[in-house]
Amino acid sequence: MDPKQRLQEFPQLSDYVYLDNTGTTLFAKSQIDKFTSDLTSNLYGNPHTRCQSSELTTDTIDQVRSRILRYFHTSQDSHCIIFTSGSTGALKLLAEGFPWSPTKEASSPDEKNDRGVGDDQAGSIFCYLQDNHTSVVGMREVATANGARSVCLSPNQISSALSPDSITNHECNGLSDSNADHLFAYPGQSNFSGCKYPAKWTAMCKNGHLDKLLGCHGNWYVALDAASLVSTSPLDLSICEADFVPLSFYKMFGFPTGLGALIARKDALPILQKRYFGGGAVMAYSATQPFFVPRKLFHEWFEDGTPPFLDIIAVRHGLDTLECLAGGISSISEHTFYLAKYTFDNLKSLRHSNRKEVVEFYCKTDYTDINKQGPIICFNVLNPNGEYVGYAQFQKLAALYKIQLRTGCFCNIGACQLFLGLTDEEIQANYEAGHVCGDDIDIINGKPSGAVRISFGYMSLKADADVFLNFMRDNFVDFKLYNDKRKSTPHTERGCSLDENQTDGRLTRAKLSQICLYPIKSCAAMKVYIGIQRFDRDKVTLLVHKTQTVSFGEVSPQLFSGTVPNWEIGPQGLMYDRQWMIVSEAGVFLSQKRVPRMCLIEPTIDLETGLLTISSKGMNPIHLPLDMEPNESSLEIKNVCADRCQTFDCGDAVSDWLTEVLGQNCRLHKQNANYARRRRTERIDVSGVSKLSLVNVDQYLLISATSTADFLQSLPGHDLETLMDRFRANFVISGPLEPFQEDGWRKLRIGSNVFEVTDLCMRCRMISVDQMTAGETRDTYKQLTNRRGRKATFGILLRRLEGESTGSDVSVEMEIEVLE
Ligand SMILES: Cc1ncc(COP(=O)(O)O)c(C=O)c1O
Incomplete structure (x- = not known):
């Protein structure tokens, strides 16, 4: 495929280098176009109904079954396809249906002596290669719960047991006889290393080559997990003797997801047991008596309920794409x-x-x-x-x-x-x-x-x-791991708290120099520091007594004499910090990681007028009441960094405004203050009151200007102010500190507020975004990883200790006292 065709067929790749095809491969544009045109030009009804549209569906599904089997060089004569939700669904079906028989234990020590060692092993064995996906290993629990013995073997152990010169069950004596059914499971290709395991293992296992190692005869069945293999390699089921072959279609052609199959040999399928029956699986049953008759065809009996018929139809277009666009599996x-x-x-x-x-x-x-x-x-x-x-x-x-x-x-x-x-x-x-x-x-x-x-x-x-x-x-190449003693260590491993060289007790002589809040998650900061409320790019808007604003031209230092900018502490952090968030059309919260332009959206809180004003260059500002209340029906549960939050939509006007600024459909949501956000770590919030706003990790983030200045040395072309902005802290502290001294603190006081340090703040590529221009530069994150070593941390996360705090606000110039 040449780059031009790649761009046409995979426009989703225009910005990315995609190297996770084992996770999922991608679908082509023409594949989806053909599928949607198929759906809109044919009427596909429920296959369980009896009318023309359902007959068309049934016939098409039958065609797809044959087509899949043909793709794997076999036919409905020897194999059957049971559609499942994926490889995992197929493996679960196999584990739950396999006729595990319990290990028979000798009932008394005497009997045990009489019968010999092997008799304790006469039940079923589930033997699996160590290099297997979780979904195979999980079968072990079903096997063991049913009394079977589970044995995990390394590739070396299996290789030597299944080597051509190993002996078969016919040749080795002294093993316990067993009519039990055993299952051996291994992947065609490791999803970890890409190692392909030999197809011939299947035949050798079935010929009893594992018996000696496992000390038992029996009937061997083989499950070949083909999920990883078939995404890029052919599989010929006319020569491979595997009884059960699970796979997922998205790994082959990207779409549909949620559809896979258990391809099974018809002579092995009858051993699978099944109790439950759903719609379409039975020919007759009574609702009042335990009477039912399973359908005759295996797939009908095993596929409970309406099959995912449109997804099955999509498989046809996937297989066509592999042939026409990719030139076939070879x-x-x-x-x-x-x-x-x-x-x-x-x-x-x-x-x-x-x-x-x-x-x-x-x-x-x-x-x-x-x-x-x-x-x-x-x-x-x-x-x-x-x-x-x-x-x-x-x-x-x-x-x-x-x-x-x-x-x-x-x-x-x-x-x-x-x-x-x-x-x-x-x-x-x-x-x-x-x-x-x-x-x-x-x-x-x-x-x-x-x-x-x-x-x-x-x-x-x-x-x-x-x-x-x-x-x-x-x-x-020549990557440096920073070997400073103070380098990032997890909070739990951090030992000393106060700097040993610190002379004046617990007071650091550092002060709070900036207070910042981010009313809308991932948008611009609203800064509360000497006189200046926030940068407006063209002008600087100034704060006098919290509410009165003037433009930059009118500033004179006298204006601020006697003014101490402060900000109230709320139950979840700084008042109005991260109370709003922007969500995409799909309802997912947006951040600068995906939409860097969000930093150009500037929210400000005006306490006097009770308004949130949102501005952005070239747009008329829009205003919303701070005390907007939800009505019951507008409440929605949203996930923020894996925690559940409750939010409500702030209406069409602001959403249209944001949609215009960001150039994509989106909506503004506000957190419902009465809903307790469930934290990832503490699933139950003790007081029942929401303690976190829409922040990612914790209530407050503190950074030190000294650490930022130290880091600045490795970043030519940056300046301190804009570098600090990239770290999006709530508190910036300045004073006679060592760089990264704050990493060792556990508890501190700012004014009358006591804070516990909950962790170091782990950084991601969001610090690549220049908060003034929305341009992205790679050097910040790269240098941070060089400077800070394994974990690119910067700043500390704080939680306010309610019981130990008496203050209701924080103000610039407050001193930082380290308590632990
Ligand atoms: C080898 C292997 N087996 C099984 C699975 C499970 O597949 P699914 O999650 O599609 O059910 C995977 C998925 O990555 C896999 O690579």
Whole structure:
């Protein structure tokens, strides 16, 4: 595919480098166009109805079933397709339907002695490769709950058990006889490393090659998890003897999501048991008696309820796209493998100045054999000292370059353990220390808890690989991890609180120099500092006694004599801080991460008139009452950073205004003050009162001007004021402080308010946005990661301790007293 065609077919990629095809590959424009035209030119009714439109649906679905089987080189003679919600749905169906028989234990020690060792193992075995997706490992719990024995084996153990010279069940004696049905599950391709596991394992397992290792005869069935494999490789079911093959269609052609299949051999399917029946699954049943007759065809019996018929129809267009646009699966396989090999070879050659390697790979091959390796590269980055660069930090840097990739464990803890050398004890200890799947805790005790994964799809271009390689060269060759003692350490690990060199007790002699609030989440700040309320770009609007505003030209220093700018403390933070947010057409809150122009929207609070005024260059300001109340029917639950909040819509006028400024449909919402926001960490808010506004993490954010000035040294071309603005603090403190001294504080007093430090503030690429112009520069985030090491933190998060605070406001010039 040439770049021009790529742009036409994948306009969603115009700004991005997409390297997460293993997560999901992308759909093409023509695929969706053909699908929508199919839907609007044909009347597809519910297939369970009996009329022309439903017959058309039934016939089309039948065609799609045949087409899918043909794609995998088989037919309805030997195989059956059961549509599911995805690979996971297929695996769950298999786990719940498999006839697990319980391990028979000898009833007494004597009997045990008489019967020999093997008799305790006569039940079913669920044997699975360690390098399996979570959705396969979860089957273990169903198997064990039904009394089966679960055995997890490493790739090496399976390889030697299933090697051509290993012995079969016919050749080994002394094993316990069992009529039990056993299941072996392994992936066609690891979603972690891209390693392709041999198709011949299937036949060898069925011939009893695992029996000796597991100490038991029996009937072996094989589940080949094809979810990752079939996204870029052919699968020939005419030669592969797997009984059950789960897959998800979005991994093959991006759309539809929520549809997958269990492709099963017809001779294996009868073993699956099923109790529940839904609409369409039975030929007859009684509502009052336990009488029912399952439908004869396997898929009819196993697909309960109305099938997702429009999604199934979309599969046809997906398969067409693979043929017509991508040139068929063999071409896809070769093209993606070539890109992975090219990228791997170049990454492998990256060296720091001291000749040490930049990348540590997690793979079993050197990308020379397409039969053994898929187009996935999994790795971590090392600095010149051989220390790991955390994957969370890597991900944030990649985001600056609009490179989309996946980090973490990719739902494959087994492979993670194998490649990263994590023991079971470490996994448990990491969990106890607070690390959960999908979080940002990427390095624990110097060891990575996950990795970075890039993966190619049929629409990937060599140019994508080159952007990625340049990103690697620019950012990680000779990468410095900052080795300052004060460098970012999680709050829980921070030891000393007060600086040892501090001479004058707990008073830092630092003062509050700026108070900022952000009435509309992610929009411009409203600043409360000596006289100046906020920047207006063309002019500076000034605050006198909180309400009276004058323009810059009228300013004279005398105007402010005796004025101490202050701001009230509310129950959730600074009064009116983050009380409003802008939501997209889809109802998702918008932030500068996606819409940098939001910083050009300037909200101001006028307490005297009781108005929120929103301005933006070239627009007439718009005013809203501060005390706008919701009516019951307008309340909506919204998610803000995974917490649930309740908001209400502020009406059409302001939404139209914002839509015009941002150039996309959006609405303004206000938080309902009477609804307790449920915090991610404390699911139940004790007092029942909302303690957080629409902030991301905590009530207040404090930064130090000294730390900002220190950081400024690494950023030529920036100035202190605009650099501080990028950090979007509520409190800026200045005074005789050491850079980053605030990182060690745990508790502090500002005026009569006592604050607990809840954490260091972890930064993301939002600090790339120049708050005056909405232009984005990469250097800020990049330099911060260099300066601050593994976690790009800057500033501290505060929560006001209600019981210990007596004040009702904060004012500029208040002294900062460190209590702990
Ligand atoms: C190998 C493998 N198996 C199973 C799954 C689960 O697929 P789904 O989430 O579509 O059900 C995935 C998803 O990434 C996978 O890569």
